[in-house]
Structures are given as structure tokens and as C-alpha cells.
Amino acid sequence: MKSRMAVWVCCLAAWALPALAEVAVVANASVGVSEISADELKRVFLGAKSALSDGSAVEPVLLQSGAAHELFLKEYVGKTDAALRNHFKSLVFTGKGSMPKSFASDADVVAYVAKTKGAIGYVGNAAAAAGVKRLSVK
């Protein structure tokens, strides 16, 4: 009985934990901050903000699909994948923005962010993030 209770408690705890913990926001070492507000993060990933509050220039980098991608868009950007693509297309075809780089895997995102000044992306929380800094979202 006790073991069954423990399983239930573990399941409930896992369900109740913030889903955000499943996604890590990563940035190139040139990005001067170690934490970023959810609002700032959203505006970076909508192409509305190209510099953070400390003056660091930033460039958003996307995953192309997957659980971390869907979760990040839902929790931080407030748009579906299709809606976000349309948003960027509306900027690109009116000259008001560029299409952000996107990659198929966490490893590709990490590799690009590590070598690109100002790059800021997101990966699954379990992904190896060598050469990049993790930003906490406040």
C-alpha cells in the first residue's frame, strides 16, 4: 500500500512540476545576462527585440519540431508552430524582419548557439549544453 502511495505521489509531483523545467534556454557566451524575463524572451522569439536590457545583441534560434519546441512555443511565445512561422513570414515579406535559423536537433541548436555571437535558443532540458550558457527565465 505504501509503495503504491509513493508511486501516486511521484506521479502527481511529476505532473505538477512546472513544464518549463523540460526546456532550457541557452545563449552564446557573448550574451551578457544570466537571466531573462519571460516577456523579454517572448519578444526576442517574435523578432520584436534584437537587444536585451543590458545592450547585448541577440538572435533567436529555433528547433524545427519536437516536444521541447512545442512546449517552448506554448509556454513562452504563446503561438503554435504554424502561427509563429506565419508571423515571421509576415515580417520577411514586408521587409520588417528576417527568418530565424532553425535546426532539427538539440545538438545542432547548441552547436550553432555556441559559435554565433548573440545567439539565443532553447533545447530539451536533458540536452548536453557544452559551450553555451544556460539562462534562467524569471
Add this chain to the structure above:
Amino acid sequence: MSIRMWGLVLALAGLFAAAPARAQFEVGGKKIQVHGFFSQGFVLTDKNNFLTMKSSDGSFAFTDGGMNISTKLTNKFRVGAQAYARNIGELSNGRVELDWAYGDYRFNDWLGIRAGKVKSTMGLYNDTQDMEFLHAFALLPQAVYPTDLRASNISHRGGDLYGDINAKKAGTFSYVFYGGLRSDDPRGGYRYGLTDGGIPVVGSVDGYRLGLDLRWQTPIEGLLVGATAVRVTTELTGRLEAAGGMPIGIRAPGAKNMRYYGEYQRGGLKLAAEYARDYGRVDFTPRILPASQIDTRGWYVSGSYKFHPRFEAGAYRGQYVYDARVSRSLPANHIDDTALVARFNLKSYWNVKVEGHFMDGVGNRAGTRSFYARTNPQGLAPRTNMLILRTGVNF
């Protein structure tokens, strides 16, 4: 379709076959992006010919496409340009134009400046009206986004001041203040309307546009509301055919375009509504014609839902009134349009739309909106049903 247009279609098809793999490349350390779009439609009406197409026989003269190139020269300074061409009935006839070309310097979140040829912000979709892939519908509501008057509204040669003001929990306020010379198309609906009304234009259509758009991304996720106010002047010279081709100056010294709009987007649901009013005075020189007042109204409500990543359905109801001072019940003073669409996303870059329209009324007394005298010499029936098939690709 003209040989010139077929050449454009083939050139764009070739570019589309080759371009996606290298939509971004580097030159001198600068990332350069190239993007394009192309669409082809088929239009069939049961009675009147629509938008200068011979649509009562079925018309494929519903083609457009564009291609742009852009780069960031510094973190704050972007440059780019887009070429665009369309062949919609007799509208534009495949003329390739510089759609936009400008430099954009963003000082900070709340202040940026664009200068060059800039797409005009007016209502929700004026600047994206050509990009069918952004919209559920094959044809945007003509009551607010008249395809035939695209050239009059689409852009200005001048500049924008723009920015966003983050009001924290109250949402975000965005503004665009712009001014510049108005755009024109020698094969556009504005000129065709005047020609069909007996005053063909001689030379250029001049004037300026001065506009302010304010929009509020509300704290309710996905809800946007806003308004645009534009002052536009028009000056041209025409030939009054009723007076043996006598030159006549036409001047609208301060017409106003007002737009009020709202959009709600959540998950696969998208709802939108807009109200438009265009009004002002038109003077003639010499005064052989009396000054006239224009007071045109239009509105629509639309809704669409994405049931599946590959399937979306939607509908809208729009009403256009040419002269709000006259009874709108006259067939030649209004167009009511109910549209139903099914959109199939075959790939992320390729869609097909099937759309039905049920229209009541024919536009205005001179027959110069949507239904033109030049392609309806037999006269106009009061109602029109229309089927549109449209497919588009983009990269």
C-alpha cells in the same frame, strides 16, 4: 495570359525549384536571406466578370509572385528589397514592380526608422495582402482590401517611425507613423475606374499619404485591437471624353482613410473584424463638373479554424457601400459578400484553397469596383456567385 506573364511564371518556377536550398547564404560575413512566393488561381463566376477577368468563362488570369533579398548590416540596421508582379485580369498585366526597398534602423524597442519604398500599415492586413499563404482565404474581404485598388494603398515612398511600448501587465502598444508619396499602377483599378467612367488619366497620379497606426496587444493572449488614420491627397489630369477629350484636373486635397480592427488568435482559431471608412472631397479644374463628396464604407467579420495541420476552414461576411449618403439597398451602391473556404496545406510551403463567394450588388454607380464596365459590356446582373481555386508556394 500574355507571353510576358508566362515568362514570369517560368522564371519564378525555375527559381522556386532551385532556391529553397540556399535561401540563406553569406557574403563578406553578412548573412543574406532570399525568400519568394508564387500563386496561381482559377476564377469562375456565374454571371458578371470579376476584377477585369473573363471569369464567366473561367479565368486563369489570377497569378502573382514576388522575391526578396535582405540582410542585417549591423545589429540595428537592416536593408532589403522585394520585386513583385501580378496578372489579375487586366490588372497589372505582369508588370514587375519594386514592391518595397528600404533601410531600417532600430534605435531601441520604442523607436525605429525605415526609409525608402515602404509597405503602408493600414488595418490588419494591408501590408500582407499579397501573401495569400498568410491568410486562410484565397481572396481577402474586398470590402476592406480591394484587390483592384491595391496600388493606391500598398506602399509609400518616404519613411516610417515605429516602435513598441511595453506596458507590462497592460500588454504592448505599437505605433507606426508614416509619410511619403503615394503609389500608383498604370494598369491598376483606380485608373481603369476613371477610364471606364469617361475620364482616362493622362500622366501620373500624384499625391502623398500621411498615416498613423496604433495597435494594442492586450493582456488577453492573442487579442489585438487597433486603429489607423491616413490622410491622402490625389492630383491627376484626365481627359473628359464627354467634352471631346478636354483636359480636366482632378484633385482630392485631403481624403481620409480610417480603419478600426480587432483580431483574436488562439491555437487553431483566428477571428478578425475590421471597419473601414474612406471619405473626402474631389475638386475638378476647370469647374465644369461640380465638386463631389466621397463617403465609402466597408466592414467584415471573419473566422477560421485549423482542424488539422493540413486542413483549415473559414468564412467571412463583408459589406461594401460606395456612397453612404445614398440608400445602400441599390445594387449599384453596395457589394455584400459571403465567402466560405477550405484550405489544404500539402506541405509547409504549399497550399491549395477552394473558396466560394456569394455576392449581392455590383459596387458603385459607375461600375468601377470589382465589376468593371470594360469586361461587362452587356451590363451587370445584381448577384454573382463565384468559385476560386488557388494554390501558392513560398520559401
